[in-house]
Amino acid sequence: MEENKTLETTAEVREKTIHESIEVRMENLTKEFSDKTGKITVAVNDFTVSIEAGKLIGLLGPSGCGKSTTLYLVAGLLKPTAGRIYFGEDDITSRPPEKRGIGLVFQNYALYPHMTVRQNIVFPLENMGVAKDERNALAQEMAELVHIGDLMERKPNQLSGGQQQRVAIARALVKKPKVLLLDEPLSNLDARLRLQTREEIKRIQRETGITTIFVTHDQEEAMSISDEIVVMNYGLLQQKDHPQEVYDNPVNMFVAKFLGNPPINTIKGFIKNNSLYIEDVNSASLELKDKTGILIEEIKESDQEVYIGIRPEFFKVTKDGKIKAFVEIVEHIGRDVMAIAKIQDTDVEIRALVPSDTKIKANETIKFSYSKYFVFNASTGERIK
Ligand SMILES: Nc1ncnc2c1ncn2[C@@H]1O[C@H](COP(=O)(O)OP(=O)(O)OP(=O)(O)O)[C@@H](O)[C@H]1O
Ligand SMILES: [Mg+2]
Incomplete structure (x- = not known):
């Protein structure tokens, strides 16, 4: 009985929240930063990768390897030094962030502390000309999707870290983006909550079918959540494959060492x-x-x-x-x-x-x-x- 109910609810949610899935492609993407002394850091180096529509990709690598930079290039918050980015057939390299149809979630949830959960989720829809009733309906729908539908009138400081992170995800999804970008979304949570929330993210991603890039430096997290893993080091693509394949068939010693605990x-x-x-x-x-x-x-x-x-x-x-x-x-x-x-x-x-x-x-x-x-x-x- 209980199980049937869950299935129905999931199907309903899926119908309501399904996103148009789209392929994301980076071609020869390069990002250089230069500091005041003129020293150049190549944060992303001739990076070519395509992410199939509807897949959840774990972008994995050590600190400083260029994961966030890659994500911000896809988001349009940074301009590439060279290379192109495509969403499906569209070259979006020069398109401003707000026209790309992306939802972005950072490590520190960045909720507005003075606003309720509802107001936080609705916020991206304001100034968009969406009628108030519809805004609230959309916010409720997203809140149900991430299982915080009963917390709408609370303020962020009345929520657990995991709940706050789900508000941030609901807010990222409310405009029905084509691509969801998550930058270490679980790193502020304790071990147990991290495990729970990552399963939640996987569920939400499955239910919506939204193409998702999940940045993490935690190999175990990447292995467990991803349809495919993209391993990066020094701005360079090392390997892209199914998690088990990356573990069983590493292309080089870096990848072999980065995956597995205790290490190889x-x-x-x-x-x-x-x-x-x-x-x-x-x-x-x-x-x-x-x-x-x-x-x-x-x-x-x-x-x-x-x-x-x-x-x-x-x-x-x-x-x-x-x-x-x-x-x-x-x-x-x-x-x-x-x-x-x-x-x-x-x-x-x-x-x-x-x-x-x-x-x-x-x-x-x-x-x-x-x-x-x-x-x-x-x-x-x-x-x-
Ligand atoms: N605005 C900037 N100016 C100069 N250098 C930068 C800038 N942003 C990033 N970098 C450099 O680019 C490289 C990649 O940084 P990035 O933040 O993408 O790494 P990351 O893989 O996300 O690391 P972490 O796991 O620590 O978040 C680093 O060497 C970093 O110091
Ligand atoms: Mg980072």
């Missing part, structure tokens, strides 16, 4: 005569031809220095494992055991996540095998296997 182990190694080695500690400073190490795989690749990438969960403790390591610490974390161990004859410390029934103790030497590994060129970081 990257072990210094080399390829010589079609064999892959872990470099031993005594040959670390030598030239490639003189290096020695622990042979772990045959590999058909040219001679080069590499990093071997092994995610903690790829490790297994087995009698015939090729990686001998001295276990320093064993931590029981529920379902799994995390072992921190040092690979013999190296300085390399690895983290392995193994099932909790694995026989493993600190201060003993054991052998690890691995179900999967990546190989990255040591100087470019490009993945070669």
Whole structure:
């Protein structure tokens, strides 16, 4: 009974609030900033990406990599140094922000403190010639969509952080924008609320079908909420793909390291005569031809220095494992055991996540095998296997 009701309500909401979905495309987008001394920062560097209509894209990367700048270029709050932006077939590069049909939500909700929730949501519709009754009906509709319909007469300081953020989202949606832009919308919330609110955002996005760019530096958040992830570093596009694909098939060492917690182990190694080695500690400073190490795989690749990438969960403790390591610490974390161990004859410390029934103790030497590994060129970081 209860379930039926929910379904009906969702269908009604969808019918009322459905937005025209539109593709967003950035072509060779570049944004340079210059400071007073003339020093130039390339915040966004020849960035080309297209976002399918109706998709939620997580724009992910470390602090300073150009995420917000990219979002503000799409919003029209910043002018690109070069490149074009398209909404569907329309080149909107020179269009002012208010004519782009975007809804923008920032990290600090920026609600008007002296206004009620209703007034905050209605605000973008004032000066637009929308009749008062219709304005209020639209505000109510958006408030229902984000599940704050019963809080309309409260002031922002009478709301929780998550509720305030939903008011900000309702306000961004009230003009029925074609594109929703969210800049770290959850970072002011505590862990629990962040989890709840991100599920809310996902639901709202599904119900409206609005093309959405969600900026975050939190890989777990991006993985869980996004249809696709766009990974960025130093203003450059690194990879765009489904979250699982980015995790399973990173294009380079940066992406491999940025996704996953605990992070992937990257072990210094080399390829010589079609064999892959872990470099031993005594040959670390030598030239490639003189290096020695622990042979772990045959590999058909040219001679080069590499990093071997092994995610903690790829490790297994087995009698015939090729990686001998001295276990320093064993931590029981529920379902799994995390072992921190040092690979013999190296300085390399690895983290392995193994099932909790694995026989493993600190201060003993054991052998690890691995179900999967990546190989990255040591100087470019490009993945070669
Ligand atoms: N108005 C500006 N003038 C000069 N440099 C700027 C300006 N805005 C941003 N930058 C620089 O551009 C780069 C990208 O900044 P941006 O704010 O886009 O990063 P971000 O990925 O959003 O980082 P964060 O996760 O910390 O919010 C940074 O090096 C930043 O210092
Ligand atoms: Mg930012």
